Every structure is written in C-alpha cells, then in structure tokens.
Amino acid sequence: MTRIPAVSTLERRTAPEPVPVSAAPPPGRRRHRRWAGVAFIAPLVTYLVVFYAYPLVENVSMSLHRFTRATYVTGEAPFAGTDIYREVLTAPQFWPIVQQTAVFVVGSLVFQYVIGLALATYFHRHFPLSVLLRGLFLVPWLLPIIVSATTWQWMMDADSGIVNRFLGAFGIDPVWWLSADNSLWAVMIANIWLGIPFNLVILYSGLQNISAELYEAAALDGAGPWRRFWSITFPLLRPVSAITLLLGFVYTLKVVDIIWIMTAGAGSSQTLATWAYGMAFGKGTSAVIEYSQASVVGTILLLVALLMGLVYLAVQRKEQEA
Known part of the structure; x- marks a missing residue:
C-alpha cells in the first residue's frame, strides 16, 4: 500500500491559488464597447470627410467640367474631360509661373531652414535672457498675416521705405522692390521672415532630444x-529636419495671402497658388472668372504636395531599414 505524503500546514498556506478564468463579456457589453468606439471616432471621420474628402472630390470634378458663373449656379456644367488640363498646361504663362513658384518655394525653404537651424543651435546654449529672446523671435509667427504683409509693403516702398533708406546709408541706389521684376524677391524675403520662427521652434525641440553626453x-576626444x-x-536632427522641410514645403507651396497683399500676384511674384486664386475670383491679372482652370491648378498643387509626402515616406522607410 503506497503511503501518500502528508501536506504540511505551511505548504497548504503557500500553495498558489488557482487563477480564475475571466468569463467573456456578455454580448450586450461588447455591443456597448463597439458603439462607444464608433462614437469616439465619428467626429474625426466626419471632419475629414466634410473638410478634406468632399472638397477634394469637388475640386477634381470641377477640373473635369467646364464651369462658368451660370453653370456654377445651375450645376449643369458640360463634361470636358482632360481638355481643361490641356489648356492650362499649354497656356503661355504656365511654365514661367511654375518656374517662379519653384524659385519662391525652394528659396524660402533653404533660407528658413538655415537661419532657423542657426538660431536653434545658438539658443540651445542656455545663456542669460535666452528664453526672452527666443520668445521675441516668435512674434512674426503670432502676428496676423495682413499686419506682416502690410508692414513689409511699407518697408519696401521705393520712396519712403526703411529698407531703401538703410541701403542708401551704404551708398546703394534705391531698389524698386514691388515692381514687376523684383516683386518675387520682395515676397520671398517677407515669407522667409514669417517662416523662421516655425523652423526655430521645431528644430529647437529636436535639439532638446539629443543627449548632452554625446x-x-x-x-x-x-x-x-x-x-x-x-x-x-x-545627423541626429535628420528626422526632425525632414518633417520640418516637408511641412514648410506644403505651406509655402500654397501661400497666397502675403503675396496677394503685397503685390496682388503681379509680375514675377505670380505663383501657381495666386494664379489659381486670381482665376477663381477674377482678381489680379485675371479679369475673367475661370473656375475650372483654377481647379486644374489646385489639383496640380495637390498632386505636387502628395508626391512630396510620398518621397518623405520613402526616405523614412529607407532610413528605418538601414
């Protein structure tokens, strides 16, 4: 007869208790959780559909139909297919405006990033009054665009502008900043001034994540x-620099307000964004309202921004794999 060993009182006390198996929630509770999840995500989906998806679909639809003032009201615009795209791409002013847009975007991005990075590195040293001075650099970002554009328009006035007075102190002749030939450089300088605070803030936050031990x-050594x-x-700022340049590119590509206030898109300051705005509202150099042509230019801008986003994702994926 086999003797079963007795279990001591201590072993009985220290023996682990069986873990109860949690029962699955009842169907009613699962349904409640599902509807709660839908309620949380519904506002975001509604916002994206109303303010992003629907305008995007309408813009593409308008670029494929020939809209006028009458057909815009009645909604009976005839289908034109890609004819309007062909008209815009073959227009004599299209490629010069594309070139001006490229100069405006690339020039603004380069100077905004270089100056913003230099200031972020400078303020990273934490000297006295660094917080106050860094806050003052955010003033251009906080001012309304109409105030900034009007101020730069006054400063670049050929007769009484402070910029020409400053250049005159060094014996330099007055520059007609807002003329047709120089207007691109005038709006670019103003846009660079507006974009430096954004680059400063983002790049400074990136510098905060770099360990001081390095x-x-x-x-x-x-x-x-x-x-x-x-x-x-x-090298360690590369991810932050990439997203900063991407956001700066998208924002600069669609800049209208500061250009329109300063020059109304005249001369060399005409970009794709201001060209589309002028055609849609019949202002500036375009006296005729051309809704469909404006939608074509808007679609081109969207495709360029989307292409840059895809390039950014491809570069990020390649760096992660490396």
Missing part, C-alpha cells in the same frame, strides 16, 4: 564645435 564625449555639429547635431 557632446561631452566628443569634446573629450578633441572635437571642436564645427566637428560636433556635423558629426552629432546635424
């Missing part, structure tokens, strides 16, 4: 300031 180790910048700061 700079200390590099300094112990004898690396100077420039060596530390190119070997530590710039």
Whole structure:
C-alpha cells in the first residue's frame, strides 16, 4: 500500500491559488464597447470627410467640367474631360509661373531652414535672457498675416521705405522692390521672415532630444564645435529636419495671402497658388472668372504636395531599414 505524503500546514498556506478564468463579456457589453468606439471616432471621420474628402472630390470634378458663373449656379456644367488640363498646361504663362513658384518655394525653404537651424543651435546654449529672446523671435509667427504683409509693403516702398533708406546709408541706389521684376524677391524675403520662427521652434525641440553626453564625449576626444555639429547635431536632427522641410514645403507651396497683399500676384511674384486664386475670383491679372482652370491648378498643387509626402515616406522607410 503506497503511503501518500502528508501536506504540511505551511505548504497548504503557500500553495498558489488557482487563477480564475475571466468569463467573456456578455454580448450586450461588447455591443456597448463597439458603439462607444464608433462614437469616439465619428467626429474625426466626419471632419475629414466634410473638410478634406468632399472638397477634394469637388475640386477634381470641377477640373473635369467646364464651369462658368451660370453653370456654377445651375450645376449643369458640360463634361470636358482632360481638355481643361490641356489648356492650362499649354497656356503661355504656365511654365514661367511654375518656374517662379519653384524659385519662391525652394528659396524660402533653404533660407528658413538655415537661419532657423542657426538660431536653434545658438539658443540651445542656455545663456542669460535666452528664453526672452527666443520668445521675441516668435512674434512674426503670432502676428496676423495682413499686419506682416502690410508692414513689409511699407518697408519696401521705393520712396519712403526703411529698407531703401538703410541701403542708401551704404551708398546703394534705391531698389524698386514691388515692381514687376523684383516683386518675387520682395515676397520671398517677407515669407522667409514669417517662416523662421516655425523652423526655430521645431528644430529647437529636436535639439532638446539629443543627449548632452554625446557632446561631452566628443569634446573629450578633441572635437571642436564645427566637428560636433556635423558629426552629432546635424545627423541626429535628420528626422526632425525632414518633417520640418516637408511641412514648410506644403505651406509655402500654397501661400497666397502675403503675396496677394503685397503685390496682388503681379509680375514675377505670380505663383501657381495666386494664379489659381486670381482665376477663381477674377482678381489680379485675371479679369475673367475661370473656375475650372483654377481647379486644374489646385489639383496640380495637390498632386505636387502628395508626391512630396510620398518621397518623405520613402526616405523614412529607407532610413528605418538601414
């Protein structure tokens, strides 16, 4: 007869208790959770559909139909297919405006990023009054666009503008900033001034995430300031720089307000965005309302922005794989 060993009182006390198996929630509770999830996501989906998807579909639809003032009201615009795209792409002013847009966007991005990165690196040192000075650099970002554009328009006045007075102190002749030939450089300078605070804030936040131990180790190895910048700061800021340039590109590509207030899109300051605005509302150099042509230009701008977004995603995926 086999003897069963007795279980001591201590073993009985310390023995783990069986974990109760949680029962599945009843169907009513699962249904309640599902509807709660739908209620939370419904406002976001509604917002995206109403303010993004619907206008996008309407814009593409208008670019495929020949809309006039009469057909816009009645909604009976005839279908034109790709004829309107062909008219816009073959227009004599299309490619010059594309070139002006490229100069405006690329020039603004380069100077905004370089100056913003230099200021972010400078303020990263935490010297006295750095917080106050960094806050003052945000003033252009906080001012209404109409105030900033009007101020720059006054400053660049050929006769009484402070910019020409400053240049005159060095013996430089007055520059007609707002003329047809120089208007592109005038609006670009104003747009750079507006975009520097955005680059400063984003890049400064990126610098905060870089460990100070890396700079200390590099300094112990004898690396100077420039060596530390190119070997530590710039490479580690690459993800932040990529999203900063992407957002800056999308914003600069669709800039209308500051250009329209300063020059009304005249001369070399005409971009694709101001061209579409002028055709849609019959203002500036376009005296005739052309809804369909404006929609074509808007669709082109959307495709360019989408292409840049895809390039950004491809670069990010490649860096993650590497």
